[in-house]
Amino acid sequence: MVHRDGVTVxxxxxxxxxxxxxxxxxxxEWAVFLRDAPGDDLTHAGSVSAPSAPLAxxxxxxxxGHAAATIWLCPADExxxxxxxxxxxxxxxxxxxxxxxxxxxxxxxxxx
Amino acid sequence: xxxxxxLLHELDAAGDGLRYDAAAESDRDxxxxxxxxxxxxxxxxxxxxxxACEHCYAAAEFERAPGELSTAEAKGLLDDLxxxxxxxxxxxxGEPLLRQDLTELVDYATDAGLRAVxxxxxxxxxxxxxxxxxxxxxxYAGVSVDGRRETNDAFRGRxxxxxxAVRGMEACLDAGLKTGLRYTITDATAPDVEGVVDLxxxxxxxxxxxxxxxxxxxxxxxxxVTPERRRAAVERICELTxxxxxxxxxxxxxLVGNYADAAFLVEYARRExxxxxxxxxxRYLEVNGGDPAGERVADVDYQGNVHPTQFWxxxxxxxxxxxxxxxxxxxxxxxxxxxxxxxxxxLTGNCADCGYRDICRGGSRLRALGxxxxxxxxxxxCYLTERERTAPAxxxxxxAAAD
Numbered sequence: 440m441v442h443r444d445g446v447t448v449x450x451x452x453x454x455x456x457x458x459x460x461x462x463x464x465x466x467x468e469w470a471v472f473l474r475d476a477p478g479d480d481l482t483h484a485g486s487v488s489a490p491s492a493p494l495a496x497x498x499x500x501x502x503x504g505h506a507a508a509t510i511w512l513c514p515a516d517e518x519x520x521x522x523x524x525x526x527x528x529x530x531x532x533x534x535x536x537x538x539x540x541x542x543x544x545x546x547x548x549x550x551x
Numbered sequence: 552x553x554x555x556x557x558l559l560h561e562l563d564a565a566g567d568g569l570r571y572d573a574a575a576e577s578d579r580d581x582x583x584x585x586x587x588x589x590x591x592x593x594x595x596x597x598x599x600x601x602x603a604c605e606h607c608y609a610a611a612e613f614e615r616a617p618g619e620l621s622t623a624e625a626k627g628l629l630d631d632l633x634x635x636x637x638x639x640x641x642x643x644x645g646e647p648l649l650r651q652d653l654t655e656l657v658d659y660a661t662d663a664g665l666r667a668v669x670x671x672x673x674x675x676x677x678x679x680x681x682x683x684x685x686x687x688x689x690x691y692a693g694v695s696v697d698g699r700r701e702t703n704d705a706f707r708g709r710x711x712x713x714x715x716a717v718r719g720m721e722a723c724l725d726a727g728l729k730t731g732l733r734y735t736i737t738d739a740t741a742p743d744v745e746g747v748v749d750l751x752x753x754x755x756x757x758x759x760x761x762x763x764x765x766x767x768x769x770x771x772x773x774x775x776v777t778p779e780r781r782r783a784a785v786e787r788i789c790e791l792t793x794x795x796x797x798x799x800x801x802x803x804x805x806l807v808g809n810y811a812d813a814a815f816l817v818e819y820a821r822r823e824x825x826x827x828x829x830x831x832x833x834r835y836l837e838v839n840g841g842d843p844a845g846e847r848v849a850d851v852d853y854q855g856n857v858h859p860t861q862f863w864x865x866x867x868x869x870x871x872x873x874x875x876x877x878x879x880x881x882x883x884x885x886x887x888x889x890x891x892x893x894x895x896x897x898l899t900g901n902c903a904d905c906g907y908r909d910i911c912r913g914g915s916r917l918r919a920l921g922x923x924x925x926x927x928x929x930x931x932x933c934y935l936t937e938r939e940r941t942a943p944a945x946x947x948x949x950x951a952a953a954d
Contacts, residue, residue, distance in 0.1 A: 458872050461618035462854050464598075465610065468867070473886065484885050485868045486856075501924050502866060505897075506886030526620075526855070526872050527627025 458520040463488050467514055469495040471502075474509035486515055552760070553812050553839065555789055555804045558832045559820060560796045562803055589636040590849040590880065593670070593861040594628070596620075596653065597645040598853045602672050603708035604697070606735055608862045609852075610768035611645040618854040620871075622652045626659050628851060628871050633663035635877035641693075643670040643861065645853065654683045661688025669693065670733065674712055676719030681726045692723050693760065695733040698743040699750070706739055717754060724755045731758030731803075737774050741784045745791055748802070752795070757802045761788055763809035763932065765862035766921035778934035785812055785934075789819055808862075810842045810914045811933045814907035818939055833910065841912030845891030849880060859891060863917050890926065891916065900929040905940045 462468045466488045472481040484503060489495035495512045503510060525531075556562035567577045597619055600611035620628060632640055640660050647653055648671055660667040669684070673694035681692075697706045700713040707713075723730035732751055734740065748759055761784075764775045776784065785806065792804045806812040813836045821829035840847065843860075850858040856867035857879045868888065869879035883889045890897055898913045905911070913919070914930030922931040 460854065460872060462856060462867070462870060464616045464618070464854075475886075482884055483869075484887070485866060487867075488865045498865065501920055501926060502887050505890070505926070520873070522873065524873070527623035527625065527630075530626040531621070531623035 454523050455521050456523065456525045458522055462486070462515050466490050467495070467516065469499070469512040470515050470518060471499050472511040472513065473503055473507040475506065476508055479508075481509070481511060487512075553806045553810075553816065553836070555792045555806065555816065556796070556802065558816055558835055559789065559792065559824070559828075560801070562796075562801055564803055589638060590843075590847050591639040591641065592632055592637050592876070593641045593643050593848065593850045594625075595643050595645060595850065595852045595861065596625070596647045596650050596656070599649050600644055600646040600672070601649065601674060601709075602646070602712055604672075604695075604769070605706050605708070605739075606697075606737060606764060606770045606774055608765065608768040608770050608864065609643075609645060610864075615649075616853060620853065620855055622655065624855070624872070625652070625656050628855070628876065629656065629660045629663055629665065631871065631876040633660075633665055635875070635880070637665060637876075639666045639668060641668050641670055646672055646675065648675040648680065654680075654687045657684055657689050658687035666690050671695070671719070672707065672712065673716035673719030674709075676722050678722045678725065681719075681722045681728055685726055685728045689728065692720075692728060692730045693733045694720050694723075694730060695735075696747060696751070697735050697737070698740040699746050702740060702743050706737075717751070720751070720756055721754060729758070730756060731760060732756055733760050733762060735762045735764055736776060736781065736784055737764050738776050738780075739774070741776050741780060744784060744788060748791060748804075752800065752802060757800075758805075759802060760805045760807055762807045763812075763915075765808055765860070765915055766918050767862035767864050770862065772918075772922055772931075775932065778932055781809070781932060782815065782934040785815055786819070789816070793823075808915065809930070809932055810911040811930065811935055813839070813841065813910045814935050814939060817907070817910075836910040839910070841910055842914055842916070844916060845888055849876075851876065859887070860917065887926075894927070897927045898929075899925070899927045901933065901940060902927075902929045905935075906942065907935065907940065 467490060468486050468488055470486045471484045473484045474481050487495050487498040489498055492512060499510050499512060554564060557564055557567065563577050563579055565579050595609055598609055598611050598616040647669060657667045667689050668691040669689055670693045694716050696713060696716050697703050703713040704710050720730050734747065764770050766772055788804055795802045817829050817833045820832040845859040848860055850861040851871060852858065852864065855871040857869050857871060857876060858864055858867060868885060894913055895908050902908060902913045914933055916926055918930050918932055919928040920926055
C-alpha cells in the first residue's frame with residue numbers, strides 16, 4: 440500500500456481480481472448511489488436494469504425517491520471493479536468447471 | 552405461502568414449523584422446528600430454458616446467457632448461504648436441469664446443511680435423472696404445469712410439454728421423491744384449476760401450489776385475471792380442497808404471491824366454520840407474517856445479482872461476486888430493504904387503515920410499483936371488499952363473536 444497526495448493507493452498485485460462478468464444481458468445495468476441529505480456521504484444502493492439513463496432514473500426514483508435527496512446512476516458496464524474476494528476460489532482448483540458446465544446442446548431443440 | 556389445507560382442515564405438514572411455528576402440533580418430520588429467521592433463497596441457476604412460457608418472470612430463453620455462475624462460484628454461493636443460516640435453497644431457472652452440474656450442486660448444498668429443492672418444468676425429469684438427484688439429497692421437486700394439456704402447451708410454447716411434465720412427476724413419485732404442482736393463475740389458466748388437480752391426483756400427486764402472477768419479466772398485468780376473477784378462483788380452490796378432504800383425500804393446497812388471500816381465508820373460515828375457526832386461522836397467519844419479499848424469501852439470479860424476490864429481477868440489492876449474500880441481505884442502509892421490512896408504517900391508500908394490514912403487509916410491492924409506479928400504493932390485485940378491510944375483527948377480547 441502506498442500513499443500518494445494523501446490518497447491511499449492499493450497497487451495491483453496478484454491477489455487483486457477484476458470482476459468483469461456481465462450483470463445483465465437484455466438491458467443495461469445502472470449502479471445506484473444515494474445521498475440521504477445534502478451533507479451525507481453517497482452510499483451504494485444496488486442497481487436497476489433499464490435501457491437508458493432517463494428510464495434508469497425513473498426506476499431509481501420510484502424505488503428510492505422517498506429516501507434520497509441525491510441519486511447518481513453509473514452504467515455498470517462502464518465500471519471497473521477490482522476485489523480481493525473471489526467467489527468460490529477454494530473450489531476452483533482445476534478445470535473441472537469446463538467439463539461440468541459443458542454447453543447443453545439440446546435446449547430448444549429437444550422434444551420435451 | 553399460505554396452506555389452505557393447514558388453515559381450514561388442519562393438515563399435518565412438514566412445513567408447519569417453518570411457516571407457522573407450529574412444529575409441536577405436528578407428527579411429521581419438520582423442515583425447520585421454528586419459524587425461519589433467514590430467507591428461503593431461490594437461485595436461478597441458469598436463464599436457459601427449453602420452453603418459452605408466456606408468463607416467465609425470468610424472461611428465460613433457449614440460448615444460455617452470459618455470466619452464469621460457474622460450478623466453483625455456485626459452491627461458493629452455497630457456502631455463503633449455509634454460513635448465513637439459510638434453511639432452504641430452491642434451484643430454479645430458466646430450467647435448472649439444463650445445468651450439467653446440477654446433481655453435483657444439490658449434493659454440495661445438502662452436505663452444507665441446506666435443504667435442496669427444485670423448481671422445474673418437469674420435461675427433463677427422466678427416471679435416471681431423478682434417481683441421481685434424489686441420491687444427491689434433493690428433497691422435493693415442484694413441477695410447473697399451467698392448465699390442462701391444450702392450455703398448458705399453448706402457454707408454454709411447446710406441444711407435448713404437458714405430457715412430458717406429467718411423466719416427470721411420475722418419475723419422481725416412482726422414485727419416492729416428494730413432488731408437487733406449481734400452477735400460475737392467469738386469465739388463460741384460471742378455468743382449468745379443477746381439471747388439473749383431478750388429473751394429477753389420479754397420478755398420485757398430493758401437493759398443489761397456486762401462484763398469483765407477479766409482474767416481472769414476461770409476467771405483465773395484461774396476462775392477469777381481474778381481482779374479481781382472482782377471488783372466485785381462490786374460493787374455488789378452497790371448495791376443491793374441502794371436497795377432497797371430506798372424502799378422505801388429504802391433499803395439500805397452498806396459495807402463493809397475494810396476501811389478500813390471508814384475509815380472505817379468515818373471512819372464509821368465519822363464514823363456513825364460525826368465529827372460533829376464523830380466530831385460529833388469523834393467529835396462524837399472524838405468525839406467518841404476511842408478504843415475504845425482502846425478508847423471508849430472497850433471490851439470487853444466474854449472474855449473482857440478489858433480488859428482494861425472484862420476481863423482482865429489475866432491481867438488484869448487490870452481487871454475490873462482490874459481497875457475501877448475508878452481508879447484502881443484512882445491509883439495512885439500503886432504503887428499499889428497510890422499507891420492505893418496515894412497510895406497515897409506509898403503506899398508503901386502502902392499505903393504510905386496512906384491518907388486515909398485519910397479516911397481509913400490503914401484498915405485492917412489485918405489483919404496486921408496476922401498476923401505480925408507487926412502492927407504497929395498494930396492491931392492484933387486492934380483492935377484499937370495503938367491509939372486509941374495515942371490519943375484520945373476528946372475536947372480541949373475551950373471545951365472543953364480534954359480528
